Amino acid sequence: MADQSKIIRNEEFNWPGIQKKKYKPVPDRYDSVTRYVLLGENDDEQGLNFQTRYFEIGTxxxxxLERHRHPHTVIIVRGEGSMILGNEYHQLDTFDTVYIAPETVHQFHADRGSPLGFICIVDRYRDRPEVPASRHELKSWIPDPDVRNKARL
Known part of the structure; x- marks a missing residue:
């Protein structure tokens, strides 16, 4: 099927015609997260080498908490929250933009009284994320104990 240009309309952070999915198939190591794959997954979008996704984390x-070989970009478009990015902990506000370099541990938290919604742009074909096997392994991923204590497994 040939690629066709299109506009996908938003209605209050929902996209009619786009399936709202669970964050990951197995409900493990995360809480209250949904996602939409807006572009880059369908047969009529083969020209895209990336996916544009919307994630929403409930209050x-x-x-x-994960890391992987591929980089990606995140743009906060709803609410406020925080994140672990490498060995640092950061507050996030609407329209903050994050670059996550390869092999950088990261985790998003909706911990500031509202849902946290963000657009994530990532390679269409990419490696699978790696998660720490234990709290002990987490020490090598996040050396700073204050940041490590913010991690939710």
């Missing part, structure tokens, strides 16, 4: 929820 007090969090994404999985």
């Amino acid at each position: 007090d929820g969090y994404s999985s």
Whole structure:
């Protein structure tokens, strides 16, 4: 099927015609996260070498703590929160933009009283994330004990 240009309309952080999915198939190591793959997954979007996705983390929820070989970009478009990025902990506000370099441990938290929604742009074909096997392994991933204590597994 040939690629066709299109506009995908938003209605209050929902995209009619795009399936709202669970963050990951197995509900493990995260809480209250949903996602939409907006572009880059369908047969009529083969010209895209990337995916544009929207993730939303419910109030007090969090994404999985992970790292992987591919880089990606995140743009906060709803609410406020925080994140672990490498060995640092950062507050996030609407329209903050994050570059996550390869092999950088990261985790998003909706810990500031509202849902946290963000656009994530990532390679269409990419490696699978790696998660720490234990709290002990986490020490080598995040040396700073204050940052490590923020991690949710």
